Amino acid sequence: MLFIIELIIFGYLAACVTYNLVLAVAGKLFKRSKLTDEVAKQYGKVAILIPAYKEDEVIVSTVLSYKKLNYPADKYEVIVIADSLQQETINTLSEMDARVLEVSFEKSTKAKSLNVAFGKLGDDFDMVLISDADNVLAPDFLTKANLLYQKGHWAIQGQRVAKNLDTPFAILDAANEIIANHIYRKGANALGLSSSVIGSGMVFHYPLIKEVLQEIQATGGFDKVLQLLIVERGISIKYLEDAYIYDEKISHSAVFENQRKRWVSSQIVYLRTYWTKGWKALFRGKLNYFNLSVCQNALMPRMLLLFSLTILTLAAFLLQQFLHFSWWWMLGLFIANGLTLLIPIPAKFYSNYLLTALVALPKAMLIMVKLMFRLKGADKTFIHTKHTQTGINNPLLHAPGE
Structure with missing residues (x-):
């Protein structure tokens, strides 16, 4: 025994x-693919969807940063799905020419917010970028994602990197994401497998993701269901290592516990x-x-x-x-x-x-x-992680605009 x-x-x-x-x-062993020398023959129209649940502290600075993207201005639109945002924040976002879709649920989830958005947006888009309220895109993110999309990739995961390295837990969390990116995304693609997704920094063919999300009712771990529904349709998820999306890392042990509890x-x-x-x-x-x-x-x-x-x-x-x-x-x-x-x-x-x-x-x-x-x-239970970082503090990488 x-x-x-x-x-x-x-x-x-x-x-x-x-x-x-x-x-x-x-x-x-897999050589990093770079798209810096390529120029797209056409630009797909992108809907940047940002579900924002009680994210008044960061959402305005996030939307402001998206106005600085190196992508034709008439080819992308920033859409904030406002769940429990203060009216002052909503007014400010509207003045910034962001489209604000107000939602309210008895039990909030990202999937519910996204589905409401798709129901209101119509079909005048080629691609969707799903982003979190604290995320800041590198200026060339959409340009690189578009290049892959034009090559026939309908599901793309960008490289999510640390927005802040200001506490030991933030540094540990950043290291954890570096490891996960390398193993489950870059390593998986190197072996011909689909990359896993992270929940943000994800780009999809618009009709595809609109259809897939209608099947998701998950409270937690919606990205795990999402990736399965994608690959079930015979579509492999491509990891775009060269496209950065900056994500706030947890600063304290209490936040770490809540976040990992939801993940596990x-x-x-x-x-x-x-x-x-x-x-x-x-x-x-x-x-x-x-x-x-x-x-x-x-x-x-x-x-x-x-x-x-x-x-x-x-x-x-x-x-x-x-x-x-x-x-x-x-x-x-x-x-x-x-x-x-x-x-x-x-x-x-x-x-x-x-x-x-x-x-x-x-x-x-x-x-x-x-x-x-x-x-x-x-x-x-919907476990919300509060965000407060509005700037970039990651000496390992250049901040957007530098």
Whole structure:
């Protein structure tokens, strides 16, 4: 019995580490594609949809930044879906020539807001960019997305990067996003798989996303359902690494806990929901669907994986005389997992921010362990993350306009 338990634990952890490591190496070997020298023959008309729930502190500065995009002014429109915004904010946005669509729900979700918007916009657009209220686009974001769209890519995920690096938790969160971008987006594309989406910085063919969103009723993790409905239609999601969208990183542990609670809960819920369908898809040769529905939802969150490997490696060393597996196997997994986390991180991050991120890491791992016992009902509750950052503070990258 002990051998079977050891085998199950080691097998699951080994599968998680191997999956992440293979994609991390693939992403490292994959040459970054750049579109800076290409010029589009035509420009698709873009609807920039910004669901804004109680985001009065940041939405005005966000909309103002979108007026500075290097894209024909008559070819894109900024549409704010105002949910519980103050009237003063709505008036200011209207004066800035942004279209404001006011919505109100008993239980707010991003999917509901987007569906209302599509019901009011008509069909005079080619593409849709879904953005969060705190997001700032690099000036060339739409230009690069349009180039891919004109080449036939109907689902595009830009590279979401940190808007701020002002606290240890913000730096840790930024590192986490760098790793996720590299593994689940760049690495996936390198192996011919569909990139996962993040919830913002996403560009889609207008009729496609309008149709897909009508099928989504999710409270949390709407992006997980969205990507499955996209690939189910035979459309692969392209990761546009060269197009930046700046996203506010969490500054404090309390916000970190609320955010991760929502993410982990949705992952468990959708693993259960799509488990059978995902395996059936695999046997029909639909690897993209299987990867996004089963593989990525079955993965242990990276901080939990790091915590588990740290504790189990130490335990295996202390209890090695009672175990069937050598503790060296667990140590090997620990080292391989460490390489997976280090491969995506740029050199500049190591020299300027690594030690600060490591300071926040133990507390973040303990929060992840604790919230595993507090997930009840999280998938049925809208958990809002408040944003306050209006400027760009990321020395790793040039701020828009520089």
